[in-house]
Amino acid sequence: MSTEDFALRAVDLHKAFGSHQVLQGVEFSLRQGEIMGVIGENGAGKTTLLRVLSGELKADRGSVVHQGRLGYCPQRIVVNNELTVEQHLRYFQSAYQLSSLTRADELVERLDLTRYLRRKAGVLSGGTKQKFNLVLALMHDPGVVLMDEPYQGFDWDNYLTFWSITRELRERGQSVLVISHIAHDVKRFDRLHRLRAGKVVAEKTTTRRIPTGRKVTS
Numbered sequence: 001m002s003t004e005d006f007a008l009r010a011v012d013l014h015k016a017f018g019s020h021q022v023l024q025g026v027e028f029s030l031r032q033g034e035i036m037g038v039i040g041e042n043g044a045g046k047t048t049l050l051r052v053l054s055g056e057l058k059a060d061r062g063s064v065v066h067q068g069r070l071g072y073c074p075q076r077i078v079v080n081n082e083l084t085v086e087q088h089l090r091y092f093q094s095a096y097q098l099s100s101l102t103r104a105d106e107l108v109e110r111l112d113l114t115r116y117l118r119r120k121a122g123v124l125s126g127g128t129k130q131k132f133n134l135v136l137a138l139m140h141d142p143g144v145v146l147m148d149e150p151y152q153g154f155d156w157d158n159y160l161t162f163w164s165i166t167r168e169l170r171e172r173g174q175s176v177l178v179i180s181h182i183a184h185d186v187k188r189f190d191r192l193h194r195l196r197a198g199k200v201v202a203e204k205t206t207t208r209r210i211p212t213g214r215k216v217t218s
């Protein structure tokens with residue numbers, strides 16, 4: 001695979017907490033414009049993997065290479081409970097150095113968050129907070145999006161909206177990595193991998209045709 005073919009590549013990632021070896025040689029590539037799932041049992045190390053991929057946590061060994069900006073949707077949203085949704089958007093606009101909030105506004109509308117703009121983040125329900133988390137991860141149009149259990153707490157309509165937005169990201173050439181403890185709707189992923197015994201292994205082969213007519217297989 002040439003460097004143009006992948007959006008993110010993990011090479012020989014190792015991470016331990018004390019004597020507990022969590023990642024033990026994780027290797028995989030996320031391709032341009034694909035939706036990849038990584039599943040694994042509770043405690044398998046999925047969140048640790050995502051934290052390492054995002055740069056939040058330093059690996060003991062190995063490297064992560066990615067092209068373009070990263071978007072990171074952590075399992076637990078990090079917000080200031082005293083600031084409103086709107087204030088957070090302005091804060092992130094400045095952090096991401098965005099000239100406008102056009103994409104954020106679009107996502108707020110799609111996820112039906114407009115009525116919460118003036119509410120403090122601390123009073124949002126779990127599902128609403130999760131939707132807000134998604135907006136914060138996507139508002140700067142990242143090339144690679146890392147999501148940790150992104151649809152946890154979503155009702156059915158929001159779950160469908162989540163997948164519709166994710167498919168659109170793929171159409172725009174953005175790459176998405178979703179981690180989850182269970183594989184909901186495996187057909188929605190282009191490829192599915194499992195984190196087991198500290199390594200990422202292919203779980204299931206799926207095939208799809210991408211717009212160029214090129215066939216992508218695992």
Ligand SMILES: Nc1ncnc2c1ncn2[C@@H]1O[C@H](COP(=O)(O)OP(=O)(O)OP(=O)(O)O)[C@@H](O)[C@H]1O
Pocket residue numbers: 017022040041042043044045046047048049181
């Ligand atoms: N900061 C930390 N310090 C010590 N141990 C940790 C730390 N973070 C994670 N661990 C341990 O590493 C292992 C993997 O945890 P991790 O949260 O990555 O698993 P997970 O697959 O995301 O689990 P779940 O599906 O339950 O969310 C667990 O045994 C956990 O207790």
